[in-house]
Amino acid sequence: MPKSKTEIQIEHMFAPLNWASASNAFPEKGALSIRLNNFANGKNDGEYEIEQKITSTFATSSVEMWHRSIHSFLISASLTKASPVWSSVSGYYSSHYSMRAFAHLLGYFQLRKRRKIVQLEIDGGNYLCKIKGKHGDDAEHKSYWKIVKSHSDFSSDPFFTNNEDELPNYGSDRRSDVGHRSIANYLDHIGGFPSFQMLNHEYLKQRVNKISDMELSDAPIPRLDLYPDMDNVQLIAYHRLVRFKSYLDNIFGDSNRFWKVHRKPSWCMPFLDFQIVSPVYTGVYKDI
Numbered sequence: 577m578p579k580s581k582t583e584i585q586i587e588h589m590f591a592p593l594n595w596a597s598a599s600n601a602f603p604e605k606g607a608l609s610i611r612l613n614n615f616a617n618g619k620n621d622g623e624y625e626i627e628q629k630i631t632s633t634f635a636t637s638s639v640e641m642w643h644r645s646i647h648s649f650l651i652s653a654s655l656t657k658a659s660p661v662w663s664s665v666s667g668y669y670s671s672h673y674s675m676r677a678f679a680h681l682l683g684y685f686q687l688r689k690r691r692k693i694v695q696l697e698i699d700g701g702n703y704l705c706k707i708k709g710k711h712g713d714d715a716e717h718k719s720y721w722k723i724v725k726s727h728s729d730f731s732s733d734p735f736f737t738n739n740e741d742e743l744p745n746y747g748s749d750r751r752s753d754v755g756h757r758s759i760a761n762y763l764d765h766i767g768g769f770p771s772f773q774m775l776n777h778e779y780l781k782q783r784v785n786k787i788s789d790m791e792l793s794d795a796p797i798p799r800l801d802l803y804p805d806m807d808n809v810q811l812i813a814y815h816r817l818v819r820f821k822s823y824l825d826n827i828f829g830d831s832n833r834f835w836k837v838h839r840k841p842s843w844c845m846p847f848l849d850f851q852i853v854s855p856v857y858t859g860v861y862k863d864i
Contacts, residue, residue: 580729582682582727582729583827584698585683585696585697585698586635586681586824586827587827587828588631588698589631589632589634589635589681589683589696589698590632590635590828590832590834590835591632591832592628592629592631592632593632593635593636593832593833593834593835594832594833594834596834598833598834598836598837598838599837601636601834602636602640603633603636607633607636607637608630608633608634608636608637608680608685609685609687611630611633612630612685612687612694612705613687613689613690615630615694615705616687616690616692616694616707619707620707621692621707621708621709622706622707623704623705623706623707624704624705624706624707625702625703625704625705626696626703626704626705627703628703631696631698631703634680634681634683634685634696635681635834636834637680637685638677638678638680638681639677639834639835639838641673641674641676641677641680642673642674642677642817642820642821643838643841644669644673645670645671645673645674645677645813645816645817645820646670646817646841646844646848647844648666648667648669648670648673648813649666649667649670649810649813649814649817649848650780650784650844650847650848651663651666652664652666652667652670652806652809652810652813653780653783653784653787653810653847654775654776654779654780654783655775656783656806656810657770657773657779658770658772658773658774658775659769659770660768660770660804660806661760661766661768661769661804662760663804663806663809663810664756664757664759664760664798664803664804664805664806664809665756665757665760665761667756667806667809667810667813668753668754668756668757668809668813669757670810670813670814670816670817671753671812671813671816672717672720672721672753672754674813674816674817674819674820675720675721675724675736675739675816676720677820678720678723678724678730678820678823679720679723679724681820681823681824682723682724682727683695683696683697683698684696684720684723686710686714686716686719686720688716691709691710692707692708692709692710693707693708693709693710693714693719694706694707695708717739717741717754718738718739718740718741721736721737721738721739721753722738722739724736725737725738729823733819734794734795735795735812735815735816735819736816737753737797739752739753739754740752740754741754741755741758750799750800750801751797751798751799751800752797752798752800753797753798753812755798755800756798756800756803756804756805756809759800759803760804766803768804777846777847780847781846781847783810784814784847784848787807787810787811787814788814788849788851788852788853789853790807790811790853791853792811792815792853795812796808796811796812796815797812798812814852815852817850818850818851818852821839821850824839825839
C-alpha cells in the first residue's frame with residue numbers, strides 16, 4: 577500500500593535523527609518553541625519557507641511529549657488510592673500530553689505568547705510553515721485535541737475527542753476528559769481525601785496490569801457523575817499513549833534509530849509493556 581502524505585511527512589521529520597546519536601538526540605529545553613518564536617518574529621499570517629533542521633525538532637518534541645504522557649499515566653496509576661484528586665488530574669494530563677504528541681507529530685505547534693499557531697508542511701523538497709493567529713476557541717486544551725480529531729487518521733476513532741469542557745451534572749451520564757480536571761481544580765466541596773499512603777511499586781504494577789487487561793466495548797470517556805471515575809480516566813489515557821506508539825511503529829518498524837531507542841523508555845519498563853486488550857467493536861488496534 578502506498579504511503580500517505582502524513583506518513584511521508586513524518587518520515588522526513590524523523591530522517592535527520594538517523595544521523596545523530598539517538599541517546600543524545602533530544603535538543604535543549606524549549607528548543608522548538610524558541611526556534612519557532614524566532615522564526616515567527618516580524619512575520620504576518622501566511623506561508624513561509626522554513627529551515628529543514630527545524631523539522632526534526634517537531635519529531636523530538638512529539639516523542640518527548642509522549643514520554644510526559646507515559647510518566648503522567650504512571651503517576652495517576654500509583655496515586656489511585658492515595659490521592660483520587662491528583663490521580664484524576666495526572667490521568668487527564670496523560671491524555672492531554674498524548675494529544676499534544678500527536679499534534680506535534682502532525683506538524684502543529686502553538687506559540688502562546690505570540691498567540692499564533694504554526695503548521696509544518698513538507699511537500700516534496702519544499703519545507704513550509706504556515707502561521708495564523710489564534711482565536712477565542714484555540715485554547716491549548718481544545719485546539720491540540722481538535723487538530724488530532726480533525727485528521728483523517730483519527731476522525732472516526734472514538735478514542736479521540738474534541739475535548740469539550742462539560743460542567744458537572746451529577747444527575748446524568750455526561751462524559752468529558754477535561755471535565756475531571758475541572759472538578760478537581762475548580763469545583764468546591766469535592767471531598768474524598770483518604771489517609772495518606774506511601775507509593776508502592778508492587779501496587780503500581782498491579783494497577784497497570786489491571787488497566788492493560790480490561791476488556792472494552794465502548795470508548796471509556798470519563799463520566800462526570802462518577803467522579804473520580806479512575807478506571808475510565810486511566811483506561812482512556814493508557815489506550816491513547818499505546819495508540820501513539822503503534823502509530824509510529826507502523827510507520828517505521830525498526831528503520832529509524834531515534835524511534836527504536838525511545839519507543840520503550842527504560843524508566844517505565846518495570847511497570848509498562850504497552851499491551852492492551854483490543855476493543856471488540858472498532859478494530860482500531862488490529863495492528864497491535
